[in-house]
Amino acid sequence: MPTALPPEGWQWSSLTEIARLESGHTPSRKYREYWGGNIPWIGIQDARANDGKCIQYTQETTNELGIENSSARVLPENTVCLSRTASVGYVVVMGRPMATSQDFLNWVCSSHLAPDFLKYLFMAEGEGLLRFASGAVHQTIYFPEAKAFHICHPRLPEQHRIVAILDKAFDGIATAKANAENNLRNARALFESHLQVVFTDAWEAGQLVRLADLATDITDGDHMPPPKVASGVPFITIGNIAKDYRTINFSDTFMVPREYFDSLKPNKKPRAGDVLYTVTGSFGIPVLVKERREFCFQRHIGLIRPKSDLHSEWLYYLLMSPQVVRQAHDGATGTAQKTVSLKVLRGFKVPRIPLANQEVAVAKLNTLATATQRLESIYQQKLIAFDDLKKSLLHKALSGKL
Incomplete structure (x- = not known):
């Protein structure tokens, strides 16, 4: 102490x-x-x-x-x-x-x-x-x-006084934190509810096809352990996928040599418009590739390259839909680590709808997603502030400043 x-x-x-x-x-x-x-x-x-x-x-x-x-x-x-x-x-x-x-x-x-x-x-x-x-x-x-x-x-009376103050303050913080967490859940639930409506309509109106019918390529990363270098091309693992935000964290990747990257097949080199999809362990997380940068990825991640009549963002939201999530869980195999095989991934039953309809739905989903992310950011900041407030109160109380 x-x-x-x-x-x-x-x-x-x-x-x-x-x-x-x-x-x-x-x-x-x-x-x-x-x-x-x-x-x-x-x-x-x-x-x-x-x-x-x-x-x-x-x-x-x-x-x-x-x-x-x-x-x-x-x-x-x-x-x-x-x-x-x-x-x-x-x-x-x-x-x-x-x-x-x-x-x-x-x-x-x-x-x-x-x-x-x-x-x-x-x-x-x-x-x-x-x-x-x-x-x-x-x-x-x-x-x-x-x-x-x-x-x-x-002395003991002062201990009891401090405890009473902290108990009351912490109870108030706990209530406020619970409200913020509930609001955060509600914001996410609102988006998920709209997502379900959009794809329920699509399933009713569209022609059901295999996911492979809508893509030029569905593959995964290199199965061989890659060589590592201090400086080179980023190599993405599942640990670099931010689950809550469905984005890639490039700040903590290891690098592979340029020669290794150049030797990969074109469909194992992600490009803007592709959708990555985790297939092992924390499976079922889609990530829309927006970065126009070179990188490669491990075999625990799949890559789906859409055809010209499939909107990349529609594909991204499609893979988040409850209808596809259910197929992923039903098709995953393994005990220690569940895996969605490429065969299962390619065989997902999905609706084919006109590109114009995809674009209308994507515009609505993007608007709602932006609003949801803004609310999530607000509530996450509140949760951080509550934790900081608790630390501040403890410091003051236990240094004789209350």
Whole structure:
């Protein structure tokens, strides 16, 4: 924790002087009889879902047999649990007696420390807690480091006053954030609803054909691992596809030699007007190629090059339509990573409608998409502002400025 001079009326204390540190444990999963019962058991998944909250229920429970046959123990209500490994920094407060996994540092507060004040201290530290962590595979806060924690705190009445202010402010922020998230969902739902109407009409009016009938090429990227160089032609992977915005992020690609790019077939060199389509893992994301720049792509991405009577943007929206999304999910195969094969992609049943009709629909969809993106940007900025406000309030409160 920080070493600055404390605000007036505050003092530095070793955390172990005013709170008892307890470890957690996981009863053996070899024995089903240790699991299921009336003792809530906090795992990392519970901390992620309830970060910063008082937790009453958990995804898993154990029982007296599980406690007796392991190092797990039931800790009292108001114990403050801080995740210490893999995902460092999640914090919850027990709403009733519970046990935890070994992934937590559990603090049982004395009468000199309000549990919610300690919770807010940990929340204020945030990523700063990582300076206490070490480990090659997973960053972990080990118990010697945890026992060295020091905190700056006022007397108990002032702790309660600060907690009351933060509780009220955070409740208000949570309500406002929930409203912004709901508005964001509504904006996206409005666009998706219009998209469905447009393509329902197209399916009724158009002649159903295979997607391959509307394209000059449907292919995927090179199947051989490409050579890498410091400077060359960008090589796009699924990781470079921004799922929410259906765009390509060129800022973090690796490069391949010019000779490698030149050796590729023309239909494996994207050009403006093509539509890329992810086919493995996060499959079903279309990206309209607008950039007039050279790049190539991996085999987990498909390329669809439309014929002259198929509007590129119509094809882009068509691949987003619920009718095509359903075919992609029905046709995807594989267990570890679902894949839409080129055969399935080429065989999508889609409507053929006149180019003039495509252009009218595209104009309407573009207008609505622009409005939706503007609203999304506004709501995303609000969500960022809410998070910044929480950080600011925590900093002020826990530096004696409230």
